[in-house]
Amino acid sequence: MKLKGGALYIAIFISLIVALLLSMIILMSYYHMVEYDSFLIEDRIQQNAKSTLNLCLELEEDQSELKTIDLYDTQNDSVSYKTKWWGCYKMVAIKAFKKNTSLSYIGLIGNSLPKDTCLITTEKNKPISVAGKTLFKGTCLLPKAGTKTAYVDGQNFTGDKVVNGKIIQAGNELPNLNPQWLKKTEELSQAYNPSNDSILDFEYFLQKDSIENSFLNKTLFIHTDGVLLLSNKYISGNIVLHSSRKIIIENNTVITNIVCIAPKIEIKKKVQASLQALATDTIITEEEVILNYPSSLVVYSKKNNQKQPALIIGEKNTISGQVVVINNSSDPMSSGYLKLSKESVVTGIVYCNGYLDFQAKVSGTVLTNSFLLVTPSSVYEGHVLNGEANRMDLSNYFVAGILFEGKRKKSIAKWLN
Secondary structure, three states: OOOHHHHHHHHHHHHHHHHEEEEEHHHHOOOHHHHHHHHHHHHHHHHHHHHHHHHHHHHOOOOOEEEEEEEOOOOEEEEEEEEEEEEEEEEEEEEEEEEEEEEEEEEEEEOOOOEEEEOOOOOOOEEEEEEEEOOOEEEEEEOOOOOOOOEEEEEOOOOOEEEOEEEEEEOOOOOOOOOOHHHHHHHHHOOOOOOOEEEOOHHHHHOEEEEEEOOOOOEEEEEEEEEEEEEOOEEEEEEEEEOEEEEEEEOOOOEEEEEEEEEEEEEEOOEEEEEEEEEEEEEEEEEOEEEEEEEEEEOOOOOOOOOOOOOEOHHHHHHHHEEEEOOOOOOOOOOEEEEEEOOOEEEEEEEEEEEEEHHHHHHHEEEEEEEEEEEEEEEOOOEOOOOOOEHHHHOOOOEEOEEEEEOOOOOEEEEEE
């Protein structure tokens, strides 16, 4: 039987087509296996990073340098991590890697707040006098004498009731603060030791308009013995600014996630920033300042301080995080003073172991030893004018700083990458 010559060409053509199709199937199978292996590696790295994060949430001691470990002792799961105090929070940086693939998580760790408590004060054997639109919404720890209405600065009490929630008799002291946080804050207030940080020359800092540093790197430490004026600058990330005298922040400067340490800190009108600020003497914010979550303003006086530590929040401020005054002096004349001026809103925690001048709104929890109302005409001890503490306005998912002693659920307050 004879075949036509064209049949050979047809057979060769069909063979080429079949070979091409088989090659494509083999290539597709190969790339599918490569992608699947890559997916498995990425999934494994992600699980390792999450496991390391859970480990870091339980760590009590700082790990200021990146530490690399084999997570399961199988030589297949390498991770690096570090944790350190960052203001009122703990910073955690995690990097999981395998072959040429890596994943990093960087965030600030904080604590949950009690779900219903809006006010905690101490027993003073006399009632708290309230005037204007004062309201405590949530569980309140009040003196045995409770509250009474008053006429102050031309204003009577105008609400339906002072407390909208459960009332518990207050104790003689405020809840204990976290000893680890206090120890770190004490160290920073005495003299910052940048032994594990990268020191940036101050003159070089003055010449730079923009400075940014990843939290996976060493902390960038910038110090001056004089007044540090922050004007027309962009400063972001793993950076500590330290002045032996004073830090002034102007509203033409962009600040994100940094730490500021000085005896005095002044935040000018209409500044918008997120920062952790620590002063040993005074913090003053002018009008219409916005400090985004999670920010902290902390005045922590030294034990031998003869001056009254003070934190003055100006009018129409919006602050999300915590506002804290801690007085360590044994001198009764130097009690700490915290003023929340009218039309300001603090979302989170307000803590003062001295006197609180409360004329603003707090969506969260207020803790204070005593109230002190200062008006243009007089000073009233144990009085509140137009102050509102409203725990119901704060989400139960809000993550505050690690300020208080005791076991509380820790979680990420903010991701930094």
